[in-house]
Amino acid sequence: MRSLVYLARLEGLNLPYSQQSLESCSKVSLVEGIWRTFKHSPEGITLVRDLCIEYQIWSSQLWTALLDQLCSHSMLKELTTTLTVLNSQPHLWNSPQFLSAWNLVLLSPFTSLVPPVTPEKADKCRQALKLLHFCPTAGDLNLTTLAQECVRVGMFELAAMLLPYLATNTTTVDMVKKEVECNVELGELSTKLRELENDGFPSLANVDLMLKSGIKSEPCQSSPAL
Numbered sequence: 001m002r003s004l005v006y007l008a009r010l011e012g013l014n015l016p017y018s019q020q021s022l023e024s025c026s027k028v029s030l031v032e033g034i035w036r037t038f039k040h041s042p043e044g045i046t047l048v049r050d051l052c053i054e055y056q057i058w059s060s061q062l063w064t065a066l067l068d069q070l071c072s073h074s075m076l077k078e079l080t081t082t083l084t085v086l087n088s089q090p091h092l093w094n095s096p097q098f099l100s101a102w103n104l105v106l107l108s109p110f111t112s113l114v115p116p117v118t119p120e121k122a123d124k125c126r127q128a129l130k131l132l133h134f135c136p137t138a139g140d141l142n143l144t145t146l147a148q149e150c151v152r153v154g155m156f157e158l159a160a161m162l163l164p165y166l167a168t169n170t171t172t173v174d175m176v177k178k179e180v181e182c183n184v185e186l187g188e189l190s191t192k193l194r195e196l197e198n199d200g201f202p203s204l205a206n207v208d209l210m211l212k213s214g215i216k217s218e219p220c221q222s223s224p225a226l
């Protein structure tokens with residue numbers, strides 16, 4: 001059934017394949033050929049990505065180019081699912097393209113926001129940050145800018161949620177603590193942190209400890225897969 005779907009997608013790009021020719025061809029040559037011709041087309045980009053996943057093609061050169069194009073086209077939904085898949089490919093984790101893609105997914109809901117934030121846009125920000133726990137290289141991301149954006153739009157509970165990931169960045173930790181202390185009561189913040197947990201965020205008890213006692217928390221351990 002999936003081969004029929006791929007045949008239809010190939011036909012949509014004016015690439016005439018039969019089921020037999022698709023099954024018998026070199027899949028590496030197939031994706032390389034599609035990539036050369038259609039790498040600037042969203043349809044071509046997603047087809048190459050899906051074929052690579054289907055046929056277990058994990059070339060670093062191809063995947064970093066795919067991530068570049070997904071970012072340049074701001075294909076955020078596709079990027080999110082792609083990064084989830086790449087959690088099982090550690091040879092790509094430290095590539096600049098992998099880190100840039102994660103930064104884009106996390107920061108994009110904030111960049112055009114102007115307070116006061118509507119409930120719908122606030123939810124998009126929360127859903128983006130919920131993904132952070134699943135990034136295998138969270139400590140290498142641009143979390144300072146992310147924390148600043150959370151503070152800028154008044155989502156102090158999200159800024160506080162980042163504290164364990166920022167444990168080695170004392171300047172940003174101090175900034176977040178100061179902004180939280182100046183703008184929200186600790187009891188109200190604790191309530192909002194519990195709401196985040198109920199919404200699917202990992203345990204935030206260490207954030208409460210950090211804010212109440214002033215001690216530094218240990219950096220978060222990331223989960224390798226959703």
